[in-house]
Structure formats: C-alpha cells, structure tokens
Amino acid sequence: MTLSIDEAFRKFKSRLELNQKEQDNASAKHKEVREYLHTKFDIEGDFLTGSYARYTKTKPLKDIDIFFPMKESEKAYREKAASVVLDDYKAALVEKYGEKAVRRQSRSINVDFGVEVKEDDKTDYKVLSIDVVPAFKSGDDYEIPDGDTGKWIKTNPKIHAQKAVDAHQAYSNEWKGLVRMVKYWNNNPKHGEKPVKPSFLIEVMALECLHGGWGGQFDREIQSFFATLAGRIGETWADPAQLGPPISGSMDAARVERAQKLLTAAAREADHAIHLVRQGKNGEALRAWRDLFGPMFPLS
Ligand SMILES: Nc1ncnc2c1ncn2[C@@H]1O[C@H](COP(=O)(O)OP(=O)(O)OP(=O)(O)O)[C@@H](O)[C@H]1O
Ligand SMILES: [Mg+2]
Incomplete structure (x- = not known):
C-alpha cells in the first residue's frame, strides 16, 4: 500500500514535532548548563526560549536558545560593549566544555554536545547544541548583546x-x-x-x-x-x-x-x-x- 500525499505530509509533520524524550533531553541540558553558569555569574530566572519554546524548531534539534537574565549585581556588563559579556560567557563555557565545543555567535554562545546525526537526520532524541543568551530584564522586555554592532538590543520572547x-x-x-x-x-x-x-x-x-x-x-x-x-x-x-x-x-x-x-x-x-x-x-x-x-x- 502506498502512502497518500496527505498521509506522507502528516507523517513528515509529526517527525518534525518535539517528542517527550527530546524535551527531557533539552531539560537535562538546560539544567546542566544552568547549574554551571550559576557558579560563574549572578543569574536569575533562566528559561528555554526561541523557536524551541514556540514549537517552531525543526530537526535535527540544535541551537536551542536559553536566556540567562542577570541580576543587578552584574549590571556593569550592560555599560560595556556587547562583546565583553559574550567573551566572558564564552570563556566560562570553554572551561567546562572545552574550546572545540564552544563557539561565539552574534548574540549567543553555542555549546555543542558532540551528538551524532544519522543519515535519516535522527539523533537518538538528543539535542545537538544550545545557544546561551546572556540577558538583562528591562521592564517587560529583555536586552541581549549584539556582538555585530557592540550594542544591546531589546527583545520580548512572550x-x-x-x-x-x-x-x-x-x-x-x-x-x-x-x-x-x-x-x-x-x-x-x-x-x-x-x-x-x-x-x-x-x-x-x-x-x-x-x-x-x-x-x-x-x-x-x-x-x-x-x-x-x-x-x-x-x-x-x-x-x-x-x-x-x-x-x-x-x-x-x-x-x-x-x-x-x-x-x-x-x-x-x-x-x-x-x-x-x-x-x-x-x-x-x-x-x-x-x-x-x-x-x-x-x-x-
Ligand atoms: N532582530 C531581533 N529582534 C528582537 N528579537 C529577536 C531578533 N532576532 C531574534 N529574536 C528573538 O530571539 C530568539 C532566538 O533567535 P534565533 O535566531 O535563534 O531564532 P529562532 O526563532 O530560535 O530560530 P531557530 O529555529 O533558527 O533557532 C527568536 O526566537 C526571537 O524571539
Ligand atoms: Mg534559536
């Protein structure tokens, strides 16, 4: 029996959906990175966000965004060029995950967990990487560093x-x-x-x-x-x-x-x-x- 086009698209759609095992792995990775970064910076209320949190992330599952809002005690970063906080987060993450696994991007630090992607784009329900986004709360919004311009930009995931x-x-x-x-x-x-x-x-x-x-x-x-x-x-x-x-x-x-x-x-x-x-x-x-x-x- 061949698949109808509609059935094929439904199957495709469900393959691109987040399943429980993947969400569990994402939570575990979030927990691991948060526990570590809390020893390095004064952070309050970090959360999984971006397309992952909106269910618009595709597969293979990678670059899951985690916002790390910092407390008032870290506010000196806000007065410095955006590259400073990105460099410091990068250095902290390199200490734990090694130089090879950590990459500075425009507005985040990418941490790669070295998971293998199979031929069919499957990853054994594992998250390939996360994007650590340093942030400050600003009213109802957040400010995040933009390494390309050196400035901070406003955003609102909600x-x-x-x-x-x-x-x-x-x-x-x-x-x-x-x-x-x-x-x-x-x-x-x-x-x-x-x-x-x-x-x-x-x-x-x-x-x-x-x-x-x-x-x-x-x-x-x-x-x-x-x-x-x-x-x-x-x-x-x-x-x-x-x-x-x-x-x-x-x-x-x-x-x-x-x-x-x-x-x-x-x-x-x-x-x-x-x-x-x-x-x-x-x-x-x-x-x-x-x-x-x-x-x-x-x-x-
Ligand atoms: N120019 C921008 N201004 C304000 N907020 C932005 C801007 N670009 C991205 N964002 C916010 O930051 C989040 C993370 O950015 P990112 O580029 O990872 O997009 P994403 O939606 O997570 O897509 P992807 O699936 O590629 O990770 C976005 O979901 C959005 O909420
Ligand atoms: Mg993203």
Missing part, C-alpha cells in the same frame, strides 16, 4: 510566542507545522549556506505570508508558501514585537538573490510534485517531495 500561537489558531492549527517544514528545507545541507538567514525570518514572514486560512491540502499550502516567500524575501521584515532590529537585517542583496532563486525553484518543484499526483504518479510525487525537503519526508 510577544513572539503569542504571535505564533495566534497565527497557528487562525490557520486551523497547521501554521507551526508548515513553518517547521520550510525551516527543515532551509536547513538542508544540499544548499550549502542556509538560503534564508536567520531561519527566524521564515517564521516572521509566515506571520504575513500564510493568510486566508488553511486550504486543507499540505502540498498546495507548501507550494504557495514557497512562492510567496520567493516573492517577498527582498522586503524589510521588522521585529514582530517592534523592539529589535529588522529580522531581515543580514539578508544583503546577494543573499536575497540566492534565496529568491532557491525558493522559486522549490515552488516549481512543489508544483511539479502536485502535477505528478494529477497524472496518477503517486510514488514519483512522494520522491519529488523527498528530494525537495530531505530524508525526514517519508516515502512509505
């Missing part, structure tokens, strides 16, 4: 989370699944560099690009999502919470052009896959979707 919840509900609870699927496409190593950077931009665009409600068919939803992303990737996309710098800030002209090409190609491939089903070529259609997305899209 507002981002609420927007995602609202969009999901307005889309018959299919919005987050569609976002995870396109983020999975974006992460496919076949592209080399990610076409859309940061991948949060896909979620931010989805707030506007998935509209009019769920049409009932995954293949058509994905096809038109890719087409709309291709058409609008060159626009300026503001922080949905109106606090931080534009989410599209690192999409320069060359990146936009490349992303546009790849998104357009993806929309065309999706169109072709839909056409194959109309011709009764279900198996070929499944293969086309697998080629488009990657190994987590099921063939059976």
Whole structure:
C-alpha cells in the first residue's frame, strides 16, 4: 500500500514535532548548563526560549536558545560593549566544555554536545547544541548583546510566542507545522549556506505570508508558501514585537538573490510534485517531495 500525499505530509509533520524524550533531553541540558553558569555569574530566572519554546524548531534539534537574565549585581556588563559579556560567557563555557565545543555567535554562545546525526537526520532524541543568551530584564522586555554592532538590543520572547500561537489558531492549527517544514528545507545541507538567514525570518514572514486560512491540502499550502516567500524575501521584515532590529537585517542583496532563486525553484518543484499526483504518479510525487525537503519526508 502506498502512502497518500496527505498521509506522507502528516507523517513528515509529526517527525518534525518535539517528542517527550527530546524535551527531557533539552531539560537535562538546560539544567546542566544552568547549574554551571550559576557558579560563574549572578543569574536569575533562566528559561528555554526561541523557536524551541514556540514549537517552531525543526530537526535535527540544535541551537536551542536559553536566556540567562542577570541580576543587578552584574549590571556593569550592560555599560560595556556587547562583546565583553559574550567573551566572558564564552570563556566560562570553554572551561567546562572545552574550546572545540564552544563557539561565539552574534548574540549567543553555542555549546555543542558532540551528538551524532544519522543519515535519516535522527539523533537518538538528543539535542545537538544550545545557544546561551546572556540577558538583562528591562521592564517587560529583555536586552541581549549584539556582538555585530557592540550594542544591546531589546527583545520580548512572550510577544513572539503569542504571535505564533495566534497565527497557528487562525490557520486551523497547521501554521507551526508548515513553518517547521520550510525551516527543515532551509536547513538542508544540499544548499550549502542556509538560503534564508536567520531561519527566524521564515517564521516572521509566515506571520504575513500564510493568510486566508488553511486550504486543507499540505502540498498546495507548501507550494504557495514557497512562492510567496520567493516573492517577498527582498522586503524589510521588522521585529514582530517592534523592539529589535529588522529580522531581515543580514539578508544583503546577494543573499536575497540566492534565496529568491532557491525558493522559486522549490515552488516549481512543489508544483511539479502536485502535477505528478494529477497524472496518477503517486510514488514519483512522494520522491519529488523527498528530494525537495530531505530524508525526514517519508516515502512509505
Ligand atoms: N532582530 C531581533 N529582534 C528582537 N528579537 C529577536 C531578533 N532576532 C531574534 N529574536 C528573538 O530571539 C530568539 C532566538 O533567535 P534565533 O535566531 O535563534 O531564532 P529562532 O526563532 O530560535 O530560530 P531557530 O529555529 O533558527 O533557532 C527568536 O526566537 C526571537 O524571539
Ligand atoms: Mg534559536
């Protein structure tokens, strides 16, 4: 019995969902890193956040964001360039995890746990890495360091989370699944560099690009999502919470052009896959979707 396209998409969607074992591993990693960082800095109320907390994270599960809000006693960092706090957190994490496992990024420190990714993108339910984000509370918002500019930027994870919840509900609870699927496409190593950077931009665009409600068919939803992303990737996309710098800030002209090409190609491939089903070529259609997305899209 061959899988229908709808069944295949449902299976794909559930494979990209966070399961309990993965959440347990993420909590364990959070606990381990928090217990250590609390010995190094005055931290209060650290929490798992970003796409992980919103259920818009894709697989393999990596770069889970953890905010580490610091107490008043650490406020001297806030007056210094953003690179200072990032360097100090990096040095602290290197002491525990070693130079090779720790990488400074623009707004966080990445800690890699050295987990193996299998051919089918499975990781034995383990989290590959986390992003440690030093932060200060600022009213209802947070301020986090931006190493690229040396400044601190404002953010509010609660507002981002609420927007995602609202969009999901307005889309018959299919919005987050569609976002995870396109983020999975974006992460496919076949592209080399990610076409859309940061991948949060896909979620931010989805707030506007998935509209009019769920049409009932995954293949058509994905096809038109890719087409709309291709058409609008060159626009300026503001922080949905109106606090931080534009989410599209690192999409320069060359990146936009490349992303546009790849998104357009993806929309065309999706169109072709839909056409194959109309011709009764279900198996070929499944293969086309697998080629488009990657190994987590099921063939059976
Ligand atoms: N320019 C910005 N202004 C304000 N907040 C931002 C900005 N960029 C990111 N954020 C917040 O920081 C969080 C973590 O950023 P990150 O780039 O890891 O995105 P993400 O949604 O977690 O996606 P990914 O699945 O790629 O990790 C985002 O989810 C968002 O809440
Ligand atoms: Mg993240």
